[in-house]
Amino acid sequence: QQKKHGIVVELERVRLEKSQAEIARKISQGQLTAVLKKRLKEARIVGVVLATMSSVIAGLWWQADLQKRSAMQQSIKAESSETNLKISALTAASEALFASNKEFDALLESLRAWRKLQQSSSVEPETRMRVVTALQQAVFGVKELNRLEGHSEIVWGVSFSPDGQLIASGSRDHTIKIWRPDGTLLQTLNGHNGAVTSLSFSPDSKTLASASLDNTVQIWSRNPTKGGFITRPKVTLNAHEHWIYSVNISPNGRELATASKDGTIKLWNLDGKLIQTIGGHKDWVNWVSFSPDGKLLASASEDETVKIWQRDGILVATLNAHKGGVTSIDFSPDGQTIATAGRDRTVKLWLRKYNSQNDQVFVRQTTLKQVASVVWSLKFSPDGKYLASGGDDNIIHLWNSKNRTLVKTLKGHSDAIASLSFSSNNQLLASASYDKSIKIWSLYPPQLVTLLGHKDQVLNVSWSPDGKLIASSSRDKTIKLWQRNLSDYHQTSTRLYKTLTGHKDGVSSIAFSPTKKILASASYDRTIKLWDHNGKLLKTLLGHKDSIMSVAFSPNGKFFASASKDKTVKIWDLQGNLISTLIGHGDQVNHVRFSPDNQIIASASDDQTIKLWQMDGTFLDTLSPHKGWVLGLSFSPKDRLLASASWDNTVKLWSWDGKLLKTLLKGYSDSVNAVTFSPNGEIIAAAGWDSTVKLWSLDGKLIKTLNGHNAPVLSISFSPDGQTLASAGDDNKIILWNLDMKDLLRRGCSWVKNYLQHNYNIEKKERMLCEEILRDK
Structure with a gap:
C-alpha cells in the first residue's frame, strides 16, 4: 500500500507541475481566463485527494504501530510472567531441598533464585518475597558449612589435625587426601594397596598414621615447607595377619595402637618397632582408643565386649557391652566416661569408678535409645560438651554429654556415616560417608534472633517509629522494651533494655505513638497506662468497665483508641481526656485500628463483625x-x-x-x-x-x-x-x-564462599554466583 501510494503521489505531483507551468505560460500571454480557474480547481482536488490518501495511510501506519505496541506489551508481559515463573521454580526447588534435609543445596538454589531476580526488570512483589523467605529459611537452617569431594569411593576415615590446619580423609579408593578446612585439596597420598580404614594425627600434627585393608599401617611425616605431608611414607608397619580396622596415636605422641580382624591389638612406637601384642578377644577387633592420660587402652570387638587394658597388656575390665558386636568406642576428654556403640543400634555410656580394693571398674550409666541404626562412629568433642554418633541411618546425632539429651541431628549425607572428627576449637565437625564425600558442619550455625525473658505468654509486640525499640507485653503483667543496634547489620545485638511493671493483670496490648515518644499499654486490669520511652509512667487512664483488649494510636498521633470486653471502643487524646465512646458491638471488642488517613476507625468483635466508624463516633458500616x-x-x-x-x-x-x-x-x-x-x-x-x-x-x-x-x-x-x-x-x-535481602545475601554468600571457591565439582559460572555480594561486603 505504501508503494502504491508513493506512485500515485508522484504522478499527481507531475500533473500539478505541468498544470502550474501551463498556467504560468497562459498568464505570460495575458490569458487568465476559465483555464486558470479550471486548473486551480484541479489543484485543489488533487490536494484533497493527497490529504485523504495521506490520512488513510497514516491511519494504517498508526494501526500497525498500535498492534506492534500491543504485541510488544504482550511480549513484555509474557516475558515478565515467564521470569516470575522461573524464579518461583527456583525458590520451590530450594523449599523442596530444604524439606529433604538438603539445607546446603537449598541455600545454593535460593542464591540462584536471587541471581535470576537481580537479572530481571519486572518482578512481582510476591516473587521477591518468595526469594527472601527461601533465603531466610536456608540461611538460618543450614548447618553444613562445606563439603569435600574428590574421592572416587567410600570414605571410611576422617580426622582434623590438632592444630586445626588440615583435614585428612581415607577412602576405599586406596588414597589419603589432605585438605585445608576451607576445602582446598592440598595433596593426595598414594601408598596403600587396599582401602584406607582409619587415620590418626599425632598431638603436634606433624605425623599422620593410616590403617588399611592391605594389613599395613603407614606413618607419614609433615612437610615443613609445603604445609602437607611428604608423599612417601616414613614407616610401614607389617605385623598384622589380617585387615587393620583402627589406628590411634597415643596422647604423648610416642606410640600408636592398632586393631585388626586377626583379633589382636598391637602397640608400636612411631619408628615401627612392635612393643606389645595384646590378645584376649574371641573375634576381630573393630576399634582401639587411648585414654586421655595414655595409661589405658580400650578395645571394641565383634565378640560383643569392650576390654580395658593397661599399656603392658594387663586386662583391667571386660564390659559385656552390645549384642551383635561393638563397632566403636571413645573416651571423654576427662577420661571418666567411655562411650560405646554396637550393632544392636544403641549407644551406651560407662562411668569409670574405683571399688573398695581401689580397682578400676566401669559401670553402665546411660543407654541412648534414640539411635535407630547401627552406629559406626562415636566421638566426644574436645571440650567434652558433645558426643557425636553416626551410622547407617545417614544421620549424625549430637548429644549433650552431661545430661545425655539429644541436642540436634545433622542431616545431609545420602548414605551411611563411617567416621567423625571434631576440630580442636570445638566449632566444626567433619563426617565421612559411604556417599564418597566429607561434610564439614558448624556446631554453632546462625540462628534467628529470639527474645526470651517473659515468664508467660507474650500477648502483643510493637515497634517504635524509628525501629530502635521493640515493646512486648505479656500475661506475666510486664512490658519489656528491647533495644536494637541498627548499625549491627546482622541484627544480633538486640538486648533487653527495660522491664516496665505496674499493671495488676496481663498486658494485652501495646502501641507506640507515631509522633511522640509515648508508649500506651492496655491491660486486663481495665486500665491504660502511658509511658515514655525510658519506661517512666506518665499517666494511668480509667474508664472501661472490663478488660481492655487492644490499644492503637491514630497515624497523626493526636488520638488513641482502646477496645474492651465491655463491648465499647473509646477515643482519647494524648492528655488522657476521653473524647468519645463508640457503642454498637454486641460482644467484647478484640481489636481496634485507625485508617492511614485518620478518617476511619475499625473495630473487631466476638459478635463476628467488623464495624467502621468516623472519628467523631458516627457509625459507618458493619462488615459481617x-x-x-x-x-x-x-x-x-x-x-x-x-x-x-x-x-x-x-x-x-x-x-x-x-x-x-x-x-x-x-x-x-x-x-x-x-x-x-x-x-x-x-x-x-x-x-x-x-x-x-x-x-x-x-x-x-x-x-x-x-x-x-x-x-x-x-x-x-x-x-x-x-x-x-x-x-x-x-x-x-x-x-x-x-x-532483609542484603543481610541474607551477605550471610548466605559468606557461608558458601569456600565451597564455591574450592570444590572441584563447581562450574566456572557458578563460582561467580556470589562475587558481587562478597566484593561489596
Whole structure:
C-alpha cells in the first residue's frame, strides 16, 4: 500500500507541475481566463485527494504501530510472567531441598533464585518475597558449612589435625587426601594397596598414621615447607595377619595402637618397632582408643565386649557391652566416661569408678535409645560438651554429654556415616560417608534472633517509629522494651533494655505513638497506662468497665483508641481526656485500628463483625461475613484495603466501602489470631493458632509459612523498614524473622564462599554466583 501510494503521489505531483507551468505560460500571454480557474480547481482536488490518501495511510501506519505496541506489551508481559515463573521454580526447588534435609543445596538454589531476580526488570512483589523467605529459611537452617569431594569411593576415615590446619580423609579408593578446612585439596597420598580404614594425627600434627585393608599401617611425616605431608611414607608397619580396622596415636605422641580382624591389638612406637601384642578377644577387633592420660587402652570387638587394658597388656575390665558386636568406642576428654556403640543400634555410656580394693571398674550409666541404626562412629568433642554418633541411618546425632539429651541431628549425607572428627576449637565437625564425600558442619550455625525473658505468654509486640525499640507485653503483667543496634547489620545485638511493671493483670496490648515518644499499654486490669520511652509512667487512664483488649494510636498521633470486653471502643487524646465512646458491638471488642488517613476507625468483635466508624463516633458500616470471633485488623498503608483475622480459620480482605474482596483459606488449620500489612502494603502476614506465621500476596496466594514457634502465635508486627517481622507467642518468646535481602545475601554468600571457591565439582559460572555480594561486603 505504501508503494502504491508513493506512485500515485508522484504522478499527481507531475500533473500539478505541468498544470502550474501551463498556467504560468497562459498568464505570460495575458490569458487568465476559465483555464486558470479550471486548473486551480484541479489543484485543489488533487490536494484533497493527497490529504485523504495521506490520512488513510497514516491511519494504517498508526494501526500497525498500535498492534506492534500491543504485541510488544504482550511480549513484555509474557516475558515478565515467564521470569516470575522461573524464579518461583527456583525458590520451590530450594523449599523442596530444604524439606529433604538438603539445607546446603537449598541455600545454593535460593542464591540462584536471587541471581535470576537481580537479572530481571519486572518482578512481582510476591516473587521477591518468595526469594527472601527461601533465603531466610536456608540461611538460618543450614548447618553444613562445606563439603569435600574428590574421592572416587567410600570414605571410611576422617580426622582434623590438632592444630586445626588440615583435614585428612581415607577412602576405599586406596588414597589419603589432605585438605585445608576451607576445602582446598592440598595433596593426595598414594601408598596403600587396599582401602584406607582409619587415620590418626599425632598431638603436634606433624605425623599422620593410616590403617588399611592391605594389613599395613603407614606413618607419614609433615612437610615443613609445603604445609602437607611428604608423599612417601616414613614407616610401614607389617605385623598384622589380617585387615587393620583402627589406628590411634597415643596422647604423648610416642606410640600408636592398632586393631585388626586377626583379633589382636598391637602397640608400636612411631619408628615401627612392635612393643606389645595384646590378645584376649574371641573375634576381630573393630576399634582401639587411648585414654586421655595414655595409661589405658580400650578395645571394641565383634565378640560383643569392650576390654580395658593397661599399656603392658594387663586386662583391667571386660564390659559385656552390645549384642551383635561393638563397632566403636571413645573416651571423654576427662577420661571418666567411655562411650560405646554396637550393632544392636544403641549407644551406651560407662562411668569409670574405683571399688573398695581401689580397682578400676566401669559401670553402665546411660543407654541412648534414640539411635535407630547401627552406629559406626562415636566421638566426644574436645571440650567434652558433645558426643557425636553416626551410622547407617545417614544421620549424625549430637548429644549433650552431661545430661545425655539429644541436642540436634545433622542431616545431609545420602548414605551411611563411617567416621567423625571434631576440630580442636570445638566449632566444626567433619563426617565421612559411604556417599564418597566429607561434610564439614558448624556446631554453632546462625540462628534467628529470639527474645526470651517473659515468664508467660507474650500477648502483643510493637515497634517504635524509628525501629530502635521493640515493646512486648505479656500475661506475666510486664512490658519489656528491647533495644536494637541498627548499625549491627546482622541484627544480633538486640538486648533487653527495660522491664516496665505496674499493671495488676496481663498486658494485652501495646502501641507506640507515631509522633511522640509515648508508649500506651492496655491491660486486663481495665486500665491504660502511658509511658515514655525510658519506661517512666506518665499517666494511668480509667474508664472501661472490663478488660481492655487492644490499644492503637491514630497515624497523626493526636488520638488513641482502646477496645474492651465491655463491648465499647473509646477515643482519647494524648492528655488522657476521653473524647468519645463508640457503642454498637454486641460482644467484647478484640481489636481496634485507625485508617492511614485518620478518617476511619475499625473495630473487631466476638459478635463476628467488623464495624467502621468516623472519628467523631458516627457509625459507618458493619462488615459481617465471618463465622467466628474477629480477632485482628490491619489497614493497608497505601490502598483502601482492610484485612481481618478470625477464629473461623480465615483472613478476609475488604475495601473501605465494605466490599469483601478475598477470603484467604488455604493453609489454615486453626484460628487466625492477628493480621498485618507490610509497610509497603504488598504483603499480608497472619499469625495462627497452629503455631505458624503465614505470608500472603494481595491476590490471596500463600507465599511462605514460617515455622519456629512451639505454641500459638498471638501477635505479629513489621519493623518500620519492613526488613524484620516480629512474632510473639504462647511459648513465651518473640522471634525476629529476618526479611532483609542484603543481610541474607551477605550471610548466605559468606557461608558458601569456600565451597564455591574450592570444590572441584563447581562450574566456572557458578563460582561467580556470589562475587558481587562478597566484593561489596
